[in-house]
Amino acid sequence: NAGVTQTPKFQVLKTGQSMTLQCAQDMNHNSMYWYRQDPGMGLRLIYYSASEGTTDKGEVPNGYNVSRLNKREFSLRLESAAPSQTSVYFCATMKGGTDTQYFGPGTRLTVL
Amino acid sequence: GQQLNQSPQSMFIQEGEDVSMNCTSSSIFNTWLWYKQDPGEGPVLLIALYKAGELTSNGRLTAQFGITRKDSFLNISASIPSDVGIYFCAGQLGGGSEKLVFGKGTKLTVNP
Numbered sequence: 001n002a003g004v005t006q007t008p009k010f011q012v013l014k015t016g017q018s019m020t021l022q023c024a025q026d027m028n029h030n031s032m033y034w035y036r037q038d039p040g041m042g043l044r045l046i047y048y049s050a051s052e053g054t055t056d057k058g059e060v061p062n063g064y065n066v067s068r069l070n071k072r073e074f075s076l077r078l079e080s081a082a083p084s085q086t087s088v089y090f091c092a093t094m095k096g097g098t099d100t101q102y103f104g105p106g107t108r109l110t111v112l
Numbered sequence: 113g114q115q116l117n118q119s120p121q122s123m124f125i126q127e128g129e130d131v132s133m134n135c136t137s138s139s140i141f142n143t144w145l146w147y148k149q150d151p152g153e154g155p156v157l158l159i160a161l162y163k164a165g166e167l168t169s170n171g172r173l174t175a176q177f178g179i180t181r182k183d184s185f186l187n188i189s190a191s192i193p194s195d196v197g198i199y200f201c202a203g204q205l206g207g208g209s210e211k212l213v214f215g216k217g218t219k220l221t222v223n224p
Contacts, residue, residue, distance in 0.1 A: 031210050042216035050210045090154050101212055103154035
C-alpha cells in the first residue's frame with residue numbers, strides 16, 4: 001500500500017519546455033488535489049478533482065492544466081514552463097465524506 | 113478568498129520546552145486540521161478536529177477547535193529534536209466544499 005506517489009521527484013526544465021507531473025493513489029479516494037509550495041507562502045491549491053471526470057480551478061491555476069485519467073491518477077501539465085513555476089508540487093487525496101487530505105512526497109521543479 | 117493567519121512564523125526553542133502555535137480566521141470552519149512537514153517530505157496529518165470546543169491529544173501534541181469556530185491552537189509539550197519541521201493548520205469550510213484552506217506554516221527549530 002504505497003498511499004500517494006508522485007513522479008518525478010526532481011525535474012529541471014528550461015523556459016518554454018513542457019512536462020507532466022504524475023500522481024497516483026491506491027487508497028480508493030474520490031478527491032485529488034495539486035498544490036504548489038513556495039517559501040513563506042504555504043500551500044496554494046492549483047487544481048482539484050472531486051471525482052473521476054471532473055476538475056476545478058483552485059487559487060493559482062494559470063499556466064497549468066490537469067487531467068483526471070481515472071480514479072487513481074491525476075496529472076498536472078505545464079505547457080510552457082516559466083521561472084515563476086519553480087516550486088515544490090504536492091499531490092493530495094481525500095476520501096469522500098471526510099475532511100482529511102493525504103499528501104504525496106512532492107516533486108521539486110526548477111525552471112531555468 | 114478565505115485566509116488563515118498562522119502564528120508565529122517561526123520558533124526557536126530548547127529541547128524540553130513546551131510550544132504553542134495558533135491559527136485564526138475571519139471565516140467559520142467546520143473542520144480544523146494540523147499537519148507537520150519534515151524537510152524534503154510532504155505534510156503528514158497530526159490531529160483532526162471536528163467539533164467546536166473539541167480538545168484532542170496525540171501523544172505530546174494537543175490541539176483545540178476554538179469555540180467560535182474561527183480559531184485553533186496546537187501545543188507540543190516537552191519538545192524533542194525530532195519535532196523540528198514546519199507545522200501547518202488547515203480548515204475546511206464545510207457546506208460540501210472539497211477544499212482546504214492552509215495557513216502559511218510555523219517553522220519550529222529545537223536546540224538540543
